[in-house]
Each structure stands twice: as structure tokens, then as C-alpha cells.
Amino acid sequence: MLLKSWSTEITKAACRPEARTVHCVARLAQNIGEVIPYLNAVLGGYTYVKEPPSMTFRNQGKLISVHGDHIAINALRDAGEAEKILKWLQREINEAWERRAEITPSFQATPQPQVIEILRLLPKTNCGQCGQPTCTAFAALAMKGHNRAEHCPALSPTAKEQLAAYLTRFHFDG
Ligand code: SF4
Known part of the structure; x- marks a missing residue:
């Protein structure tokens, strides 16, 4: 097992004290830098930095950045949600590490979905049933994984x- 434990710091954005969401930084007890290219191949980071290795990806509307010694997650409801995501990520990290002989590491960012392509697949009636004023607004949120x-x-x-199927191609929940 590569990643065994961490300690978390939960904060509110100092510039937005009224914000309802919190930010989490998990300080990792083990350095996971070596697994990041394999994790990038599995989860599809939309940014990837080679040295020192780090990646950022979206999952369930959150931005998650993975570095060798820490993981940062934004837009969380509370510490409980942070711990749930960290436990899931721990499984992904350890599985990618165990399977690294079968995974081709990726040292590049994954292409992102395009608003225009999402819009092309929507009815374009701007009916508002989704809670958004227009299909374009819906597509812009879908592009960010929301x-x-x-x-x-x-x-x-x-x-x-x-x-x-289109969104899943970019490692988003379809
Ligand atoms: S995306 Fe929203 S506004 Fe567009 S058709 Fe669907 S429900 Fe209606």
C-alpha cells in the first residue's frame, strides 16, 4: 500500500467568509509522487505538471489537485465529505500503484469537453426545466463536471x- 494515512486541514476561503463551502488540504504521510503519472492515466487530469509531478482533475463538481506530499479539494460541504473523497482517492492511488506494470503512465493533460459539442447534443429549447436559464448555461456547467x-x-x-457517452470520454460522470 503506497498511501496509508494523512492529516487534513479544513478552511474557508479567507476572501469569502460568507461562502458555504470549505476547502481541504490533506498532508500525506507518504510521498506519492511516483504514482501520479499512473493516476493521471486512470483519472485523466486536465492539468499535468511533470516536475515535481502534480495533476488536477474534476470529480462530482470538485476540483481535486494531487501532489507528491498533499491533496487539495475545493467546494466541499464539510469535513465528512472531504474524508469520503480522500478515502476514495486513497483506493484509486493504491490500485494504480499496484497495477502500475499494466498501466501506461501519462505525462500529459487530458483534452477537455467542449461547450459547443455538449450544446450540439442538447435540445437547445432553453426550456429551463434543468434550473438553468439556457442550454448554453447548462453546457458550460457540464463542461466543468457540475x-x-x-x-x-x-x-x-x-x-x-x-x-x-461524450462526457464519460473525459473521465466525467456521464
Ligand atoms: S439543458 Fe436545460 S434548458 Fe436546455 S433543454 Fe435541457 S432542461 Fe431545457
Whole structure:
């Protein structure tokens, strides 16, 4: 097991004391720098830095940055949600490390979904049923991983599958 434990610091953005979300930094007890290219291949970071290795990816609307000695996660409800994501990430890290002989490491950022392509797959009626004023607003949120195909009730089952398949290509939840 590569990553065994960490300690967490939970903070609110000092510049936005009214914010309802918190930020978490997990200080890792073991350095995980060597696994980052393998994790990048599995999870698809939208940024990747070679030296020292680090990657950032989106998951469930959060931005998660993984460095050798720490992990940062934003837009969290509370410390409980941070711990849940860290436990999941620990499993991903340790699994990528155990399977590294089978994984081709990736030293590049993964291409990101395009708003125009997401929009192309939406009904473009601006009906507002999703809670967004326009389909473009919905697409912009989906591009950042905040919206999934299931959040547009106006999509037909086939169109829903197509949009989910497109988003999944970028390691987003479809
Ligand atoms: S529910 Fe779908 S069709 Fe309606 S505005 Fe939202 S994204 Fe567009």
C-alpha cells in the first residue's frame, strides 16, 4: 500500500467568509509522487505538471489537485465529505500503484469537453426545466463536471445516452 494515512486541514476561503463551502488540504504521510503519472492515466487530469509531478482533475463538481506530499479539494460541504473523497482517492492511488506494470503512465493533460459539442447534443429549447436559464448555461456547467446528462429532463433516452457517452470520454460522470 503506497498511501496509508494523512492529516487534513479544513478552511474557508479567507476572501469569502460568507461562502458555504470549505476547502481541504490533506498532508500525506507518504510521498506519492511516483504514482501520479499512473493516476493521471486512470483519472485523466486536465492539468499535468511533470516536475515535481502534480495533476488536477474534476470529480462530482470538485476540483481535486494531487501532489507528491498533499491533496487539495475545493467546494466541499464539510469535513465528512472531504474524508469520503480522500478515502476514495486513497483506493484509486493504491490500485494504480499496484497495477502500475499494466498501466501506461501519462505525462500529459487530458483534452477537455467542449461547450459547443455538449450544446450540439442538447435540445437547445432553453426550456429551463434543468434550473438553468439556457442550454448554453447548462453546457458550460457540464463542461466543468457540475451537470450530467440525467440533469436535462428534456433529453430523449437516446440523446441522454449520447451525452453521457461524450462526457464519460473525459473521465466525467456521464
Ligand atoms: S432542461 Fe435541457 S433543454 Fe431545457 S434548458 Fe436545460 S439543458 Fe436546455
